Amino acid sequence: MKRLSLAATLIGFGLLAACSSPVPEGESALEVSDAYIVMPAGGQGIASGGMVVKVRGADEMLVGATTDAADSVEIHTMSMEDGVMRMRQVESLPVTEKEPLVLKRGGNHLMFFGFDKSLAVGDSADVVLTFSNGQGKEQMLVTTAQIIGQAD
Ligand SMILES: [Cu+2]
Structure with a gap:
């Protein structure tokens, strides 16, 4: 089993622990779970992935992602246009208390x-996510994505 870990380089960021303590006004507490990357078929270097992002407190936006497992990561939306599923790169996706951000195959997703x-x-593989509150404040979060098969 191989595990690409960024832990050594990320000590300075401080991992956010999920807890139930109240979030101060204007602050937010993010929690990421169930991250995965679908192993590309046929040796192609393009993979899609998903996860669930929840926030307590102020609204956040996912604005970027990086990983040692890929050269670049994009945020994509998926929509039906003229009967064809199309994906499109976007700058950000929102996450609010009321609406967790669900990234998955067939919907909004990450593309590696x-x-x-x-x-x-x-x-x-560890994936570093960057969130912005839209007012210049960014925070980074590391999540470990499981590499799964096409049929999983
Ligand atoms: Cu895509």
């Missing part, structure tokens, strides 16, 4: 370009 072909189903 130049995916590390030495990874296999069953491995995992």
Whole structure:
């Protein structure tokens, strides 16, 4: 089992722990779960992935993602146009207390370009997510994505 971990480089960021303590006015507490990346078929270097992002407190926006497992990561939406599913890159996606951000296959998702072909189903890779409150304040969060198969 291979695990790409960024832990050593991220000590300075401080991982947010999920807890039930009240969130101060204007602050937000983000929580990411169930992250996965679908192993690309046929040796292609493009993979899609998903996760669930919840926030307590102020609204946030997912504005970027990086990982050692791919050259670049984009935020994509998926929509039906003229009977064809189309994806489109967007700058950000919102996450609010009322509406968690659900990224998944067939819906809004992350797209990984130049995916590390030495990874296999069953491995995992850390993904660094950047959130913005829309007023110049950013926070980063690391989540571990499981590499899953096309049929999983
Ligand atoms: Cu996409």
